[in-house]
Amino acid sequence: MATGRVVRFDEVRGYGFVSPDGGGSDVFLHVNDLLIDKSLINPGVLVSFDLEAGDRGLKASAVSLASDRASSSPRTDPRPASAASHASAPDARTDLDDGTCEVLSVKDYTDEVTEALLISKPPLTGEQILSIRERMVRLAMSHGWVES
Structure with a gap:
């Protein structure tokens, strides 16, 4: 399971991108692959996900918050x-x-x-x-x- 920060997520269109902590290109993120409510997916949120090969490259699947502490409390x-x-x-x-x-x-x-x-x-x-x-x-x- 990989982790990364959400770079962008459009709730209306239902997709966005995650920047993996391990480096490399940003990974596509689709609302259908979320295990959590889409309202929790905002820029900067730390998520964990599985990497899968999609039609246009890597995509995140089984996306959840990486940890309750890291995602629910804003950084000061x-x-x-x-x-x-x-x-x-x-x-x-x-x-x-x-x-x-x-x-x-x-x-x-x-x-x-x-x-x-x-x-x-x-x-x-x-x-x-x-x-x-x-x-x-x-x-x-x-x-x-x-x-x-």
């Missing part, structure tokens, strides 16, 4: 989950003395950008998020902020 920390966990780690260095910053993997950077977009602009469509993420990764690579 405005930082992306990975940034918050890095900051609470005992050996985390938030301010480097030499003015450099930690270089992230493309996956970690993409996860951070996705979460920041979901928190700051929940109405963004999945297509808009994918477009912004692609441009942000190219920018980060050109500055050496991520390792390819």
Whole structure:
């Protein structure tokens, strides 16, 4: 069973997309594959699901909330989950003395950008998020902020 965050879900049309925690392309999500009420599926919600091959690529099936705590209580920390966990780690260095910053993997950077977009602009469509993420990764690579 995989987990990921809902990027976008249109209740009227009955479909959306999930960004898998393991990385890779966003996964199609259809209302018929939900094991929970569709009103619980909102951008940023952590879900668990099975991956299946669909007509146009991978799709999520048997979709449920990943955990009661993670999905029912809103996050109070405005930082992306990975940034918050890095900051609470005992050996985390938030301010480097030499003015450099930690270089992230493309996956970690993409996860951070996705979460920041979901928190700051929940109405963004999945297509808009994918477009912004692609441009942000190219920018980060050109500055050496991520390792390819």
